[in-house]
Amino acid sequence: MTKCIDEKELLALEAKYCSYGDTVHYIDPPKLFERCDGSWLYDVQDRPYLDLQMWYSAVNFGYRNSEIAAAHDEQMSRMPQLACQYLNKEKILLATEIATETEKRFGMKGRVHFNVGGAQAVEDSMKLIRNFRNGKSLMFAFMGGYHGRTLGCSEITSSYRYRRRYGHFGSRASFIPYPYCYRCFYGLKRESCGYECVNQFEKLFETEYYGVLDPKAKETEFAAFYVEPIQATGGYIAPPPEYFSKLDKILKRYNILLVDDEIQMGFYRTGKLWAMEHFGVKPDVITFAKSLTNGLNPLSGVWAKEEMITPEIFPAGSTHSTFSSNPLGTAAGLATMQYIKRHDLETSVREKGEYLLNRIRELQARHTVIGDVDGVGLAIRIEMTKADGFAPDKALADKIVDEAMKGDIEVKGKKYGLVLDIGGHYKNAFTLAPALTISYEEMDLFIELFEALLKRCGV
Ligand SMILES: Cc1ncc(COP(=O)(O)O)c(C=O)c1O
Structure with missing residues (x-):
């Protein structure tokens, strides 16, 4: 100033x-x-x-943080600018770090795709999903969830306040009560509820008249469920321990993808690289941003399991942003991943x-x-x-x-x-x-x- x-x-x-x-x-x-x-x-x-x-x-x-800033400054003095159609080693090594660390945790092979802000990563994840599910565009998301404020992200962020003045863009998610046990949506107590919230979600698939499933074709109208592993903007609310594993069983049964939005809870906020590690489920897609560069440069990304993101399925040009894997951001991101390993x-x-x-x-x-x-x-x-x-x-x-x-x-x-x-x-x-x-x-x-x-x- x-x-x-x-x-x-x-x-x-x-x-x-x-x-x-x-x-x-x-x-x-x-x-x-x-x-x-x-x-x-x-x-x-x-x-x-x-x-x-x-x-x-x-x-x-x-x-x-001097360890992360040093890598950013070194990149600044050597090659701070480069169009994303060319490669810099920091981009490749950062993608490698994230993919291999994710594979260690969830046992799945995958690839990493970069963008600039959190909402853009979420937008890219929606493209990956719609592409993989042949254009299917309906999503489940949580009441109280927050996934960004672009027109697309506002459709899966529960607050109508963020949509009220803009009308609709695409398909508004179907919002499911979050396990906010202190103020249970169903008025129950955690000790005796029997995971009623999961039971209620499961019920949606009971008959075609609940508008979710075609039992004859054995197909749901929904492509994915967007979750935050711990609801962030919603008030840092952790779900009860078995919630996600119970939910995931239903999603797997009906072939609905699980998208784990780690934009706020990732990078050790909860003591794990991905907060979802606390809950014993394997997401199909992970979105991340924020602390990837420790705030030094806007850089975000999506990890997706291999079958969703191979070059055949998601080829060059499927989406693009000028600054997506910029050298300063990827250098800071790589330094962040190395910092995590050292401490x-x-x-x-x-x-x-x-x-x-x-x-x-x-x-x-x-x-x-x-x-x-x-x-x-x-x-x-x-x-x-x-x-x-x-x-x-x-x-x-x-x-x-x-x-x-x-x-x-x-x-x-x-x-x-x-x-x-x-x-x-x-x-x-x-x-x-x-x-x-x-x-x-x-x-x-x-x-x-x-x-x-x-x-x-x-x-
Ligand atoms: C869980 C989650 N997803 C997505 C976003 C959107 O990220 P951005 O503000 O970088 O667009 C946020 C931002 O707070 C977030 O907390």
């Missing part, structure tokens, strides 16, 4: 010249930041903000996640407005409620975010801000995604800051 223009002037220019349509202004006025490092953002007055959100999990390995993230993320979750549970015991706390690895949810511990309290969550952004919470004589994001079906859940490199001292500081914010909000 140019130093000679002050914050007030910049915000005035923003109000005049920037579209608001390409972003989400949760706070008013929007916040300006000047620099970042590790788990920290610094505003124009150089006040530190502990980031528990890390660019919606696009910076899992910490701001300006035992499986252990450290599990241990840090357990520590942070336990500390938040201690807070929950002291504050009845913390209704639900849960997490897998370092994907942790805190759901804010009224004092009854259940009625959603969006206003309280919003107030906490506003106060956290002021940058003036005092702990041991020093002032801090806190970067938090709100998600969830009722927009009352903090979706905590700290840097996987966060220290134990920083996690303790978060607890102090969060408790100070609760006190400030009078709860």
Whole structure:
């Protein structure tokens, strides 16, 4: 940012010249930041903000992670630009890393296809599926799921809010209740529900009159089920342990592909390369983006099992974007995969996640407005409620975010801000995604800051 223009002037220019349509202004006025490092953002007055959100999990390995940045910088000084019809070794090695690491985990051969943003990867996955299923275009997806905001992705993202002003483009998904057990769609309790949500899904295939299956042709109208392994924007909600294996049995029976959208939960957010590894099922397609480059360059991709993506089935030109496998992005992506191999993230993320979750549970015991706390690895949810511990309290969550952004919470004589994001079906859940490199001292500081914010909000 140019130093000679002050914050007030910049915000005035923003109000005049920037579209608001390409972003989400949760706070008013929007916040300006000047620099970042590790788990920290610094505003124009150089006040530190502990980031528990890390660019919606696009910076899992910490701001300006030197090991990943070094590869990006080396590429910048050697060959930062190259048309994607030619090859650079980083693209080939990155695809090789992702394909071989995925094969190790799921035992399936496949190939990798690159693009730029998360939504574009999801769009490409839809093309792969429609192509493989001879143009079949109907999808299942979850209530509360989020897969991006292009016209195509909005059709499989449940919120009508994202479609309301644009009409339809293609086929709107059939949205199935997500296993959000704290607020079960069917009003049941996890201990005794017998996976009623899966039973209800299975029921759709019972008779042709439920509009899903032609029993005579033994064929469904649906090509794929798009899932997030842990619902992300929906509020960092993990399904119960056997949910996906039970669902997958039904999908296999009816030849419906399972698409695993790892855009937010991939790259060790949950302590695994792919969060779906926690649930013992093998996806047919995986989409990924965000932390692939640790946020240094927009790069995304799709992994698909071999039979869906061979050069015969999906030849050159099936889809294309100018910047798809650009050298800076693929160099950063390759460095990310190498970083993952050098550091035992499986252990450290599990241990840090357990520590942070336990500390938040201690807070929950002291504050009845913390209704639900849960997490897998370092994907942790805190759901804010009224004092009854259940009625959603969006206003309280919003107030906490506003106060956290002021940058003036005092702990041991020093002032801090806190970067938090709100998600969830009722927009009352903090979706905590700290840097996987966060220290134990920083996690303790978060607890102090969060408790100070609760006190400030009078709860
Ligand atoms: C699970 C999931 N899928 C897709 C997307 C869309 O990615 P992008 O915003 O890069 O288009 C997101 C973004 O938050 C996401 O969380």
